[in-house]
Amino acid sequence: MEKTKLQQLKLQAARARLLGVQMVHDAASGHPGGSLSCMDVLTDLYFSQMRIDPKNPADPDRDRFVMSKGHCSPALYPVLALRGFFPVEDLKMFRRIDGHMSGHVEMRHVPGVDMSTGSLGQGISVAVGMALGAKQKGRDFRVYAILGDGELAEGQVWEAMMAANKYHLDNLCACVDVNGLQIDGATKDVMPTEPLDQKFEAFGWHVIKIDGHDFEQIEAAYAEAAATKGQPTMILAKTVKGKGVSFMENQVGWHGKAPNDEQFEQARQELEAAIKELEG
Amino acid sequence: MAEKIATREAYGKALAALADTCPELVVLDADLAGATKSDFFKKACPERFFDMGIAEADMVGVAAGMSLVGFKPFVNTFAIFASGRAWEQVRNTVCYPRLNVKVIGSHGGLSVGEDGATHQCIEDFAIMRAIPGMTVLCACDGNEMRLAVKALLDYDGPAYMRLGRLAVETVTDAIDGYKFEIGKGVTLRDGSDVTIIAVGMNVQMALAAAEKLAAEGISARVIDMHTIKPLDEALVRKAAQETGAIVTTEEATVLGGLGAAVAEYVAETCPVPVVRHGVNDVFGRSGKAQAVLDAYGVNADGIVAKVKQALALKK
Numbered sequence: 123m124e125k126t127k128l129q130q131l132k133l134q135a136a137r138a139r140l141l142g143v144q145m146v147h148d149a150a151s152g153h154p155g156g157s158l159s160c161m162d163v164l165t166d167l168y169f170s171q172m173r174i175d176p177k178n179p180a181d182p183d184r185d186r187f188v189m190s191k192g193h194c195s196p197a198l199y200p201v202l203a204l205r206g207f208f209p210v211e212d213l214k215m216f217r218r219i220d221g222h223m224s225g226h227v228e229m230r231h232v233p234g235v236d237m238s239t240g241s242l243g244q245g246i247s248v249a250v251g252m253a254l255g256a257k258q259k260g261r262d263f264r265v266y267a268i269l270g271d272g273e274l275a276e277g278q279v280w281e282a283m284m285a286a287n288k289y290h291l292d293n294l295c296a297c298v299d300v301n302g303l304q305i306d307g308a309t310k311d312v313m314p315t316e317p318l319d320q321k322f323e324a325f326g327w328h329v330i331k332i333d334g335h336d337f338e339q340i341e342a343a344y345a346e347a348a349a350t351k352g353q354p355t356m357i358l359a360k361t362v363k364g365k366g367v368s369f370m371e372n373q374v375g376w377h378g379k380a381p382n383d384e385q386f387e388q389a390r391q392e393l394e395a396a397i398k399e400l401e402g
Numbered sequence: 403m404a405e406k407i408a409t410r411e412a413y414g415k416a417l418a419a420l421a422d423t424c425p426e427l428v429v430l431d432a433d434l435a436g437a438t439k440s441d442f443f444k445k446a447c448p449e450r451f452f453d454m455g456i457a458e459a460d461m462v463g464v465a466a467g468m469s470l471v472g473f474k475p476f477v478n479t480f481a482i483f484a485s486g487r488a489w490e491q492v493r494n495t496v497c498y499p500r501l502n503v504k505v506i507g508s509h510g511g512l513s514v515g516e517d518g519a520t521h522q523c524i525e526d527f528a529i530m531r532a533i534p535g536m537t538v539l540c541a542c543d544g545n546e547m548r549l550a551v552k553a554l555l556d557y558d559g560p561a562y563m564r565l566g567r568l569a570v571e572t573v574t575d576a577i578d579g580y581k582f583e584i585g586k587g588v589t590l591r592d593g594s595d596v597t598i599i600a601v602g603m604n605v606q607m608a609l610a611a612a613e614k615l616a617a618e619g620i621s622a623r624v625i626d627m628h629t630i631k632p633l634d635e636a637l638v639r640k641a642a643q644e645t646g647a648i649v650t651t652e653e654a655t656v657l658g659g660l661g662a663a664v665a666e667y668v669a670e671t672c673p674v675p676v677v678r679h680g681v682n683d684v685f686g687r688s689g690k691a692q693a694v695l696d697a698y699g700v701n702a703d704g705i706v707a708k709v710k711q712a713l714a715l716k717k
Contacts, residue, residue, distance in 0.1 A: 182471070182472065186470075186471075188467075228499075229499055230499060230500070236470065237466075237467075237470065237499065238494075238495075238498055238499040240494065241490060241491075241494040241495070243459075244459075244463050244491055244494060244495045245463075246463075247459070247460045247462070247463025247464050247466070247467065247491075247495070248463045248464070248466050248467040248470070248495060249467060250460070250463070250464050250467060251463060251464035251465060251466055251467020251468045251469075251470070251471075252467040252468070252470055252471050253467075254452070254464060254467070254468060255467060255468040255470075255471035255472070255473055256471060258428070258450070258468075258473070259471065259472070261471075277459075278457075278459040278460055278463070278491075281455075281457035281459060281460035282460050282463065282464075284455065284457070284460075285454055285455070285457070285460055285464060288455075
C-alpha cells in the first residue's frame with residue numbers, strides 16, 4: 123500500500139470528523155458519537171472503493187451506499203461534501219428549518235445520498251434490494267451499507283441477512299460499526315449481540331473482522347469482499363465511539379448530544395492538530 | 403350472467419398478463435403466493451418473482467431497493483401484514499422517499515371469514531391513508547381490478563391496494579362509458595334522495611340496497627369510490643349538493659377509512675348528513691364469510707338502515 127494513499131485517506135477522515143462535529147455544534151443537535159466511530163470505514167468507501175462520479179450522481183451504474191444507521195448524517199454528509207457532491211458550506215443547513223439537510227440521512231434533497239434512512243433495521247433491507255436488482259439486471263455495480271451494533275437488535279436485520287444469503291448477493295458488502303455503545307448504555311448490557319462473527323457466518327455471510335480505524339485493514343477487507351464470490355460479506359469493524367475527540371471517546375453520553383462552544387473549541391483544536399500533522 | 407370472480411384472482415391474472423409488457427415489473431411475496439394469487443405471475447414469469455419468506459418488513463425494504471435501481475415492484479401479502487406488520491417500513495422506507503413500490507394487501511376485511519379476527523384486516527384503509535402521499539385503492543370487481551392493476555403499474559409513486567378473498571359479481575362492465583382512473587370515483591346508479599358511496603365488495607351491497615330502497619320509493623345514487631385517497635372531492639361535493647345526504651359503506655372500521663375521508667371533506671366544505679356504515683370499532687370473528695358479514699351488519703340491509711338514518715337527519 124502506498125503510504126501517500128493511506129495518508130490521504132486519514133487526512134480526509136480527519137477533515138470529515140471536524141466538519142461533522144462542527145455541524146452538530148452549529149445545529150446544537152445531532153449524533154456525533156456513532157458518526158465519528160464509522161468515519162474511517164465510510165471515508166474509505168467514498169475515497170477508495172466506490173465507483174462514483176459526483177458530477178453524475180444519478181448514474182445507473184454507480185455503486186450504491188446505504189447508511190442503515192441513518193442518524194449518522196454527521197458522518198455521511200461531510201464525506202459527500204468532501205468528495206464533491208455539494209459545497210462544504212451546505213453543511214451549515216443541517217437540521218435547520220430554512221435548510222435542506224435533514225437530521226437523518228435523506229436522499230431527495232442531499233446530492234449523493236442513495237437512500238433515506240433513520241428508522242433502524244430498514245436500510246439494510248434496501249441495500250439487499252439494490253444488490254438483488256443489480257443481479258437481476260446483470261449490472262456489475264456494488265452495494266455497500268453501514269449498520270450500528272445496537273441496530274442489530276432489530277429483527278429486520280436478520281430477515282435481510284437471510285434474504286441476502288438466499289440470493290447469493292456477493293455484490294453486497296455491509297459493515298457493522300462495532301463501537302459497543304448505544305443510547306442507553308453498553309450494547310452488551312442493553313441487548314447482548316455477540317458472538318457476531320458466528321451469527322453472521324451461520325446466516326451464510328463471509329465475515330471479516332478488522333480494526334475499523336486502521337486504513338490498511340479497511341482497504342484489505344473491502345478488497346477481500348470484492349473478491350468473495352457466491353455470498354455477501356459482513357465486515358465487523360471494531361471501533362471507538364466518538365473517535366478523534368478525546369472527551370467523546372468511549373463515552374455513551376455523546377451518542378446524540380451536541381458539544382457546547384467550549385467543548386467544540388477543544389474538539390476543533392484536537393482535530394485541527396490531527397489534520398495539520400497529516401498534511402505535514 | 404355477470405362474471406363472478408374474487409378481486410385477488412383477477413389481480414393475479416392481470417399481473418401475470420402484464421409480465422411481458424413491462425420488463426421492470428417484479429413481484430415479491432411473503433410465502434402466501436397461493437392465497438394472494440401472485441402465483442399467477444410466478445408461473446408466467448418465475449425469473450421476476452421473489453419469495454422473501456415470512457418476513458414482510460424485509461420484503462418491503464427489498465422492494466424499495468429494487469425500485470431504486472429501476473424496477474417496478476409489487477409486494478404481496480395479506481392486508482393485515484402489508485399494512486400492519488410493515489406499516490412503518492411502508493411509511494419510512496417507501497412513502498417518505500416517495501419510491502415507486504406498490505403494496506398489495508389481499509384478504510382485506512371481514513370477508514376473510516373462518517380465519518378470524520387476527521387475519522380480518524379492518525384498519526388498512528385508515529392507517530395507509532394516514533401516510534402523506536400514499537394512494538389507497540380497493541377495486542370492487544374483476545373488471546375494475548384488471549384496469550386498476552394496469553393503472554397502478556403505470557403510476558409512478560407509492561400506492562396501497564386491498565384485494566378481496568371472496569368471489570364477487572362483476573358490476574362495472576355493464577356501465578356505459580365506464581373507465582378506470584386513479585382518484586376518480588364512478589357513479590354506477592343515479593339517484594336524487596341520498597348517495598351511497600361504497601368501496602370494494604360493498605359496492606355490490608350498495609347496489610342491492612339501492613334496489614331495496616327503490617321499492618320503498620327512495621332514490622339512491624351509488625358511487626363506486628375505488629380510490630379512497632386521493633378522494634374524488636368533486637364527485638363527493640356534487641353528491642352532497644344534489645342529494646343532500648350521504649351514506650358511506652366499507653368492509654372496514656368506520657374510523658379513518660372511506661367514511662372518515664368523506665365525512666371530513668363534506669363537513670369542511672359542503673355540510674350535509676354523512677352516516678358511516680362499516681365495522682364499528684370492534685374486532686371481527688370466525689365464521690363463514692357471509693355469516694360474519696351479516697353478524698356485523700355489513701350487508702345491504704345494514705346500508706338500508708343507515709340510509710334511513712341519513713334521511714332522518716336530512717329533514
